[in-house]
Structure formats: structure tokens, C-alpha cells
Amino acid sequence: MVFLGYHASHEQLPPSALLASVQDAERAGFDGAMCSDHLAPWGLAQGESGYTWSWLGAALATTNLSFGTVTAPGQRYHPVITAQAIATLAEMFPGRFWCALGSGEAVNEHVTGDAWPPKPERQDRLAQAADVMRRLIAGERVDHDGAFRVHDARIWSRPDAPPPFFAAAASEPTAAWAAEWAEGVITVGHDPEVVGRILAAYRDAGGTGPCAVQVHVSLGASRTEALRTAADQWRQATVPADLMWDLMQPEDFDRLADPSDVGAVERGVLVATDDQEVAERVAAIAAAGADRLYLHDVAQDQRPFLDRARDGLLDGIRELS
Template sequence: MPTIGFHCSHEQIAPSQLLEDVKHAEAAGFTAAMCSDHLAPWSTDQGQSGYAWSWLGAALNATSLPFGVVTAPGQRYHPAITAQAIGTLGEMFPGRFWAALGSGEAVNEHVTGDGWPRKELRDRRLLECADVIRRLLEGEEVSYDGLITVDRAKVWSRPSTRPDLVAAAVSSGTAGRAAGWADGLITVNQQEGGDRKALEAYRAKGGRGQTRLQLHVSWAPSEDEALDIAMSQWRSNVFGSPVAWDTDSVEAFDELGRHVTEDDVKRAVHVSSDLESHAARIRQGLEDGFDAVMVHFVGTDQSAFIDAFGSEVLPQFADAPRGAGPLAGAAGGTTGRSTS
């Protein structure tokens, strides 16, 4: 069976409920999970933002699923702290954890009081962070002076095998550049084959490891209800660069969301009351070459979605070939949307 994973959106659901949801998802047949890592939600209607690293320890302990997180080192997180967090989870749950590294969004990072760097500097900073984190997880003592500064850092508790450091990328350009350092790729569903193009760019530049597609969906028994869910919860998440990365307040996203149309949301979310339509979209992602599809239901009440997909969608993939590579779903690894 290919890996069909469950995305846990901290921006939308309280941590205690989200833990129950991921346990429910495992029981229903999802074979992997991932979560976002945000300080702020994308809208006041979403209204949550639990601390991912605390929650991940509980979620890994409460399930047997391989798990990942999309995170942004370099500003809100010093890379040595990110490396320590990855190392601790990797040591406690060997072979089950990966971390996708992205360049971040101003809505989360502005809280440090530092200026929000322009895009090329964020990309350079991410590359520096990825190198530092990798070296720390391989046991080196690291000092570094660049866009980030590291003074004699060492991660003492870590697994014998370093967890994968995955590139979180939306654009083909970012995906191609990440091929030089990443152990895998994660991107989000896009119109006109943009997700497939990101994958192709990553592979064309020699990108290795597992590749994942994060698929935003909205399902309900009726088409109108499915669309209402998407409009209520995901209208502030339809924007591309530079809006999504440079807007620095929840209130600003609320104002932007007031002008979003139903067609805009349908371009960002697969909205349908037809479970066969959702199965077809997952199948398309697998046929495009992704090793895993990580499904994100954009509503806040996950239970009915989990039951419906568990009974009608996931069984359709039970006899399909598993993705290439070891532990498909456990090695390699947006958004929330810490991608760029």
C-alpha cells in the first residue's frame, strides 16, 4: 500500500483534540502523519496554534505512525535548538521521525523583533541552517559565522541514524535548489501541475529520498457544506508569494481573506462531497511520482472525515504498490505552509 498520511494542523485544532484525531486516523488506516509548526494561525477563525515539539512527543508515543514536521529554523528557532529537538525525538522514536525545513513566514517569525529578510537572504539562511543542523545531528561540535551565528554547539542526545532533513518547497526553483542538501522533498497541491513541476525540478537536479505531496481537501456529505468548510477555514491560505510569506499579522490575513472568492478557494483546496473524486486526486499525486500523499482536511471537526476516508477512500489503495525506498512515509518530508 502506498503511504497515505494524515496532516495535523495546529493552527486549526486544539492540541488535546488533535492528539485524539491522529490516534483516530491511525485506527482508520492512515499510515503516516505530519504536522505544522506555527506560532500564529492564518486567521482568527482558525484560532489555535499549539507548540508542535511538545505535541510531537505525545503523538509519537500515542501512535506507531512515522511522523514529520514542517519547521523554519533561522529566526524564531536557532538551528542548534532545532537540531536538539530533532535529535531528542529521533533518539526516543528511532526511524519514525523526519523534519522538513523551510524558510518560514513573517507571521510566525516577526515576534523576535528582528527584521524579516528578503527572499534571497531567507534562502541563504535556510541553507546555512540545514548544514548546521545536519552536522550537529551527526555529532560534530559546530561553530559558524554567517547569516546565523553558532558558538561551539553540540547535540549530545541523538539517534544512531540521523533523521532525514527534508526540503519544504512550493516553487520549482526552490525545489531544484534544495536538491543539493535535502534528504527528500515535500510540496503542496497546486493548480496546473505546479506540485508535479516542483517534484520534477527536484529530481532533475539529483534530489534524493522520499517525496511527499501535502493535499488540502474539504469533504462533507453535501457540496455546499464542503465549500462552506473550505471558505470558513482556508480562505486566508490561498495566497502565494510574496503575500503568504511577508504578511506579518493574523489580522492582516483576516482582511485579505475578506476578498477571497469561492473559485480562489477551489484552486487551493480539493473541494468535493464525492469521495471518489478525493480518491482520484490522491491517485493522481501517486501517479505523478510522489511516494506519499499527506491529506489535510481543512475543517476543524476531523472525525467524520477520518471515518469516511477510512471506509471509502483508503481501502482503494490497499493493494497498490508501496512507494520506493525504505520506510515509505518515514524517511524524506508544507504547510501548515512553512514552504517557499
């Protein structure tokens, strides 16, 4: 049976409200959860961005769910510090934490004042970071002189078993590249054909471990309401994909977004009014190769979505999957 997780969006809710929502998600019947790791929201209408690592400790301590996050070591976070954070959570909550590593977005990383590298350099930095972090969590003393520097570092509090490192991949080439070092992959989208190609690229390149997909959803009492919510809260989905990684402020995303472009909004968000439609479309993503699905309702008020999840949406997806 497919694993159904809840995505907690730090960009949209204050940390205290997000913690309450993930506790409600466990009661609604979700199998696990994941969260974003942002310094800034994508747009001004979202308006939040709590510190993921503090929040994860509280979330793991107050639920029985497994948790993961997508993070970008190498610029805003020195890899040694990220390794320490991962090791601490994995030691405190054995078998319940995983981490997906990505090459990052300028909206979060530019604050260091360092130059924002092109993607090939970011990917090389990420591969170096994954290697250094694995060695540290395994108990090695590590020196490194490459895209970043490490001097005789070691992590003192470590888990008995290291948590898996997934790769965050938004394209087929990135997924294939990630197969060299990752223990799972996560992508985002709701088009089964597109998602299937990304997951297949990972598997075909020798990738192992789970294939996970984050699915943005806007469920409303009417199609107009659902579209309005998606256009307000997830309008960055309409920004040209080749610009997404290089923009530095939420205002930049708002300036380039076109929330009136219904087609672009719906390419980024699964917009629906009917639980059966959502169940069928999510089940199609599972059929395209996803082992885990993390549902993200893009509304700031999470209660209606969690009520629907509890009252039949999750069961409907499971039956079809």
C-alpha cells in the same frame, strides 16, 4: 503502493484534540502523519496554534505512526535548539521521525523583532542551518559565523542514525535549489500538473529521497457545505501568493482574503462530496510523481473525514494508485 499520511493542523485544533485525532487517524488506517509548526494561525477562524515539539513527543509515544513536521530554523528557532529537538525525538523513536526545513513565514518569525529577510537571504540562512544541524546531530562540536552565530555547540543526546532532512518547496526554483542539500522534498497542492513540475524540478536537479505532497481537502455532505468549510477555515488560500510569506498577523490574512472567490478557494483546497472523486484526484497526484501523500481535512471537526477514511476512502486511493 503509495504512502497515505494524515496531516495534523495545529492552527485549527487545540493540542489535546489534535492528539486524539491523530490517534483516530492511526485506527482509520493511515500509514503515518505530519504536522505544522506555527506560532500563529493563518486566520482568526482557525484560532489555535500549539507548540509542535511538545506535541510530537506525545503523538509519537501514543501511536505507532511515523511523524514529520515542517519547521523553519534561523530566526524564531536558533538552529542549535532545533537540532537538539530533532535529535531527542529521533533518539526516543528510532526511524519514525523526519523533518522538513523551510525558509519560513513572517506570521511566525516576526516576533523576534529582527528584520524579516527577503527570500534569497532566507534560503541562504536555511542552507547554513541545515549544514550546522547535520553536523551537530552527527556529534561534531560546531562554530559558525554567518546568517546566525554558533559558539562551540554540541548535542549530547543523539540518535544512532540521523533522521532525514526534507526541503519544503512551494515552487519549481525552490525545489531545484533544495536538491543541493535535502534528502527528500515536500510540497503542497492538488493540481497534478503543478505538483508534478515541482517534483520533477527536484528530481531533475539531482534530488534524492521521497517526494511528498500535502493535500488540503474539504469533504462535505453537499458541495455548498464543503465550500463553506473551505472558505471559512482555509481562506488564506485566496491571498495573493506573493504576499503570503510577508504578512505578520492572522488579521492581515483575513483582511486580504476573499472567501467569496470560489475559484481561488478551489485552487487551494480540493472541494468534493464524493469519496470516489477524491480518490481519483489524489491518485492523479501520486501518478505525477508523489511517493507520499498527506491528506489534510480543513474542517475543525475531524470525525466525519476520519470515518470516511476508515470506511473506504483510503482503500479507494490505494486501489487507484
